[in-house]
């Protein structure tokens with residue numbers, strides 16, 4: 001069985017995204033990191049950036065909405081490494097500004113498939129591997145825009161008009177985090193949600209006071225590296241528990 005700590009991140013689809021920076025930071029902490037994106041060539045190209053810096057990164061294609069593919073990747077990791085220590089559900093369709101009454105229901109379904117059901121699917125199929133870890137952790141990458149009681153932007157204090165399927169899918173992801181944390185507690189698997197905060201992964205975000213990708217990613221890494229028997233069923237930002 002693999003002796004290094006092994007992490008898998010979903011939705012590592014672009015060089016400026018949070019997923020790749022999370023991979024960089026974890027690999028810098030001596031993790032082997034499997035980065036996954038919908039297309040193999042994207043995963044390979046992005047992994048190449050970190051590999052050329054001497055980091056231990058493995059690219060695999062994974063579309064989280066494709067359940068047979070999720071299961072196949074879990075089987076592949078089981079055969080190659082025999083376990084998984086950290087699962088980070090980062091994949092997201094973003095942003096959307098759907099109006100309640102003019103929205104196409106197909107668009108809502110797509111957002112929920114990627115952001116919510118896709119995360120449930122990876123938890124479902126990777127839990128077998130996480131159970132083989134001595135210190136298993138799941139991080140569901142959420143958003144303050146999906147919180148009910150958070151300070152700053154939230155469901156009740158929306159940022160611009162982006163408070164539609166995206167934010168509501170993150171509220172569902174938060175609820176799922178609570179459920180999975182309870183179900184997986186007997187296995188010692190920590191299940192938490194974490195938000196990077198408004199982060200400069202899109203050019204326009206800098207107009208709204210976004211912070212650097214390294215800082216947003218750090219918030220996710222802190223939740224992914226919680227100590228054994230650490231908190232579970234919580235929502236974190238920068239290592240601090242925040243309101244659902």
Ligand SMILES: NC(=O)c1ccc[n+]([C@@H]2O[C@H](COP(=O)([O-])OP(=O)(O)OC[C@H]3O[C@@H](n4cnc5c(N)ncnc54)[C@H](OP(=O)(O)O)[C@@H]3O)[C@@H](O)[C@H]2O)c1
Pocket residue numbers: 010011012013014016017018019037038039062063064065089090091092093094113114118141142143144195196197198199200201202205210
């Ligand atoms: N940036 C922020 O300010 C901010 C704030 C709060 C929370 N977050 C959260 O932080 C995470 C990363 O954000 P980001 O800004 O880096 O987002 P991003 O650049 O949009 O990256 C998300 C990635 O998810 C991928 N994806 C979408 N559907 C997928 C699927 N079905 N299977 C696999 N991958 C899929 C996309 O891949 P493609 O390239 O193939 O489309 C995209 O590259 C997200 O969960 C987001 O909700 C971000």
